[in-house]
Amino acid sequence: MSENADVFLKKLWEENPVFVQLLGMCPVLAVSNSVVNSLAMGLATTFVLICSSVLVSLLRNHIPKQVRIATFIMIIATFVTLVEYIIQAISLDIHKALGAFISLIVVNCIILGRAESFASKNPPGKAFVDAVGVGVGFTLAILSMGSIREVLGSGSFAGVDLFGAGYEPWIIMILPGGGFFVLGALLLAVNKINRSRKVKA
Amino acid sequence: MKDDSAAMIRTLVGIAAISGVLIVAAFTITLPVITRNKAAQLKAAVFEVIPGAATVKKFVPEGMGMPNMYAGYDEAGTLKGIAVEAQGQGFADIIKVLYGYSPEKSAVTGFTVLESKETPGLGDKIEKDPGFQANFKALDVHLNAAMTALKNPITVVKQGKKTQPWEIDSVSGATISSKAVGRLMAASAEIAIPTIEKNIARLKEGAL
Numbered sequence: 001m002s003e004n005a006d007v008f009l010k011k012l013w014e015e016n017p018v019f020v021q022l023l024g025m026c027p028v029l030a031v032s033n034s035v036v037n038s039l040a041m042g043l044a045t046t047f048v049l050i051c052s053s054v055l056v057s058l059l060r061n062h063i064p065k066q067v068r069i070a071t072f073i074m075i076i077a078t079f080v081t082l083v084e085y086i087i088q089a090i091s092l093d094i095h096k097a098l099g100a101f102i103s104l105i106v107v108n109c110i111i112l113g114r115a116e117s118f119a120s121k122n123p124p125g126k127a128f129v130d131a132v133g134v135g136v137g138f139t140l141a142i143l144s145m146g147s148i149r150e151v152l153g154s155g156s157f158a159g160v161d162l163f164g165a166g167y168e169p170w171i172i173m174i175l176p177g178g179g180f181f182v183l184g185a186l187l188l189a190v191n192k193i194n195r196s197r198k199v200k201a
Numbered sequence: 202m203k204d205d206s207a208a209m210i211r212t213l214v215g216i217a218a219i220s221g222v223l224i225v226a227a228f229t230i231t232l233p234v235i236t237r238n239k240a241a242q243l244k245a246a247v248f249e250v251i252p253g254a255a256t257v258k259k260f261v262p263e264g265m266g267m268p269n270m271y272a273g274y275d276e277a278g279t280l281k282g283i284a285v286e287a288q289g290q291g292f293a294d295i296i297k298v299l300y301g302y303s304p305e306k307s308a309v310t311g312f313t314v315l316e317s318k319e320t321p322g323l324g325d326k327i328e329k330d331p332g333f334q335a336n337f338k339a340l341d342v343h344l345n346a347a348m349t350a351l352k353n354p355i356t357v358v359k360q361g362k363k364t365q366p367w368e369i370d371s372v373s374g375a376t377i378s379s380k381a382v383g384r385l386m387a388a389s390a391e392i393a394i395p396t397i398e399k400n401i402a403r404l405k406e407g408a409l
Binding site for chain 1: 205208209212213216217219220223224227228230231234235238239242316320321322323
């Protein structure tokens with residue numbers, strides 16, 4: 001169990017897909033302009049990641065090497081389509097806000113990367129822990145981006161007004177430019193923390 | 202080598218079949234919910250642009266290329282107004298709006314943006330800015346004597362320069378989006394309002 005916890009934390013923080021591996025930047029920059037959108041995107045990606053990792057791992061001995069990528073993509077695409085319908089059933093507004101980025105989860109390199117480099121070589125239990133760690137790491141990263149950008153750019157958190165009418169929103173923060181600023185600042189902070197921890201150890 | 206191909210085909214076909222079943226299942230389960238949500242969303246928008254409406258009926262006029270229209274009635278069954286869907290090119294993408302027309306006042310009495318990708322904080326002021334929304338509380342769309350076109354075409358003016366009831370005050374910071382809304386409203390009203398007036402007896406009876 002402690003081994004699982006170790007793997008989980010390692011994937012979540014030390015090998016965080018967004019802040020350390022710099023994978024999946026496209027949705028991270030594009031839909032992190034509000035807390036609700038970020039959370040929806042993070043959860044949708046995590047769901048697809050967990051389902052596809054477990055399934056790929058279960059089928060790993062039956063998939064011929066030559067067609068493995070095609071098979072992975074097909075499995076991932078199936079779960080993405082499911083997620084698309086589910087989000088549409090939950091909230092049309094979120095579906096509209098995320099737009100094409102839901103379908104683009106199919107080509108999110110985090111998911112295909114975990115399927116190819118981990119799930120296809122490990123038993124389902126391990127693949128599950130790995131997927132949960134990576135998924136939660138991705139969700140936390142995109143959620144922290146979304147929180148900072150919404151608070152600065154709209155003066156609210158998850159739609160709840162924070163500063164009252166006197167606050168002049170920092171509009172650039174919810175525009176694409178703000179995404180790059182916040183991502184840069186967060187990368188700096190995370191790497192600084194990681195480096196100082198390494199020096200201590 | 203032959204066995205390899207067979208295994209490949211078996212795997213791909215098998216997974217494709219399972220995928221198909223899963224997707225069809227998800228589609229069938231979520232379809233009623235999605236349809237209900239969409240209908241509720243549209244109904245809410247129609248009620249927003251037609252003050253006092255309690256029930257909605259879809260109105261399908263004769264002729265090609267007519268916009269979607271919805272007639273709103275109050276509890277007693279009296280016609281309160283007609284909501285018209287309109288769309289046009291905005292700054293970023295197509296802007297889709299719904300506006301309410303009151304035959305009694307010959308004016309637009311409500312306006313809401315259904316879909317737009319205008320720049321947050323600038324262009325999207327057309328959705329929320331109270332000054333801009335006020336344009337559509339009583340926007341004059343009287344028809345000419347022949348009932349074929351608007352007497353005074355809808356025009357967009359600079360912020361604070363509105364003097365006539367058929368003019369739209371633009372909102373500063375969203376000039377391009379304001380003009381786009383004015384343009385699409387003008388184009389839509391030229392077609393929709395004469396059509397509504399032609400069918401007004403049918404609409405008032407509620408026999409759609």
